Amino acid sequence: MISEYADEILKGSTLAIARVITWLENEDERARPCMEEIYPHTGNAYIVGITGSPGTGKSTLTDGLTWQIRQRELTVGIIAIDPSSPFTGGALLGDRIRMTRHSEDTGVFMRSMATRGFLGGLAQFTQGATKVLDASGKNVILIETVGVGQDEVDIMRVADTTCVVLVPGLGDVIQSMKAGIMEIADIYVVNKSDLPGSDQLYSEIIYRVEQDAQMKNRKWVPPVIKTVAVEGKGEGDLLDAIMAHRKYLEESGEFLVKRRERTRQETLKMIHHELFRIIRQRLDKNSRIELMVGAIMEHKISPYKIVEKVVNEWLPLSNR
Ligand SMILES: Nc1nc2c(ncn2[C@@H]2O[C@H](COP(=O)(O)OP(=O)(O)OP(=O)(O)O)[C@@H](O)[C@H]2O)c(=O)[nH]1
Ligand SMILES: [Mg+2]
Numbered sequence: 001m002i003s004e005y006a007d008e009i010l011k012g013s014t015l016a017i018a019r020v021i022t023w024l025e026n027e028d029e030r031a032r033p034c035m036e037e038i039y040p041h042t043g044n045a046y047i048v049g050i051t052g053s054p055g056t057g058k059s060t061l062t063d064g065l066t067w068q069i070r071q072r073e074l075t076v077g078i079i080a081i082d083p084s085s086p087f088t089g090g091a092l093l094g095d096r097i098r099m100t101r102h103s104e105d106t107g108v109f110m111r112s113m114a115t116r117g118f119l120g121g122l123a124q125f126t127q128g129a130t131k132v133l134d135a136s137g138k139n140v141i142l143i144e145t146v147g148v149g150q151d152e153v154d155i156m157r158v159a160d161t162t163c164v165v166l167v168p169g170l171g172d173v174i175q176s177m178k179a180g181i182m183e184i185a186d187i188y189v190v191n192k193s194d195l196p197g198s199d200q201l202y203s204e205i206i207y208r209v210e211q212d213a214q215m216k217n218r219k220w221v222p223p224v225i226k227t228v229a230v231e232g233k234g235e236g237d238l239l240d241a242i243m244a245h246r247k248y249l250e251e252s253g254e255f256l257v258k259r260r261e262r263t264r265q266e267t268l269k270m271i272h273h274e275l276f277r278i279i280r281q282r283l284d285k286n287s288r289i290e291l292m293v294g295a296i297m298e299h300k301i302s303p304y305k306i307v308e309k310v311v312n313e314w315l316p317l318s319n320r
Helices: 002-010 014-025 031-041 058-071 090-098 122-135 150-156 173-184 198-215 235-252 254-297 303-314
Strands: 046-052 076-082 108-114 140-146 161-166 187-190 224-226
Touching: 002 014, 002 031, 002 122, 014 031, 014 108, 014 122, 031 122, 046 058, 046 150, 058 076, 058 140, 058 235, 076 122, 108 122, 122 140, 122 150, 122 254, 140 150, 150 173, 161 173, 161 235, 173 198, 187 198, 187 235, 198 224, 224 235, 235 254, 254 303
Parallel strands: 046 140, 046 161, 076 108, 076 140, 161 187, 187 224
Antiparallel strands: none
16 A cells, blocks of 8 residues: 555656655654665656746746656656745735646646645755655755745755855845755846846845855855746746756756755754654653653743753663
């Protein structure tokens, strides 16, 4: 039964892909044996992250980029981490994307995923979903995520190439470029280049990028690509830039270094997650955690002592 799903995924069945991604989403235990079986068939897809503030046109760009990739006869998997933002609202986004021109194309799998009410770690879910799409034979996987917080930085670590989308008129560009963007951006996209202020934004980013590259002695200087996603303009250039970055990574050897580091982080996170899940389950039993919290609140015991006690139950000092 379970390996049937693995088989179906390897054959590219949309139904099986959707089912197992739902398992991952719900932290359903049925996902694990399936993931184990498909794992040997992963590692072939190229993973592209697309991030930026709400409403910058990420979904429109993803759609155009998908079209460009399909023109080159490659298949596409899309994971959109839906911000459930007040701008669009959770359900709407999914509906909108399903209505795009790719909905009939079997070479494209699209999954929109709400952050609201999500059980597990988002980054961990994204990693899993990416592996499912990878094993199903999708050549390129696009991950759309909103914002530039720590969550997004974690999600973007899954990507081989990360595109940061900026638009004129948001006003917080300099601020957001300081806040971690420069660490993750391999390519900058100035979308909505039809709007006033886009030339200025473009020059500003180039200036900052070059300054940063010089200061940190970067070998890859992120290119800045102008697009008008609503008119389908510039997306071919964007795809060329992504391919150029891929070539750079592969030729410099950074590709393997990057993927190795990712594998290390993923493995550590999985161990962390699983240990925590087990301990959490036990602590929830008989409301033990509530008793502990009560005792801490009454200052009968310190949280430090509790941590020591709990850890000692599972990993006695003599074993460490
Ligand atoms: N003028 C202009 N509008 C654009 C362009 N690209 C997208 N838009 C519009 O910007 C709005 C937001 O586009 P989306 O693609 O939904 O943006 P998003 O970044 O995915 O939004 P969230 O997922 O809600 O963060 C829509 O109304 C688009 O039509 C562009 O190049 N120029
Ligand atoms: Mg979107």
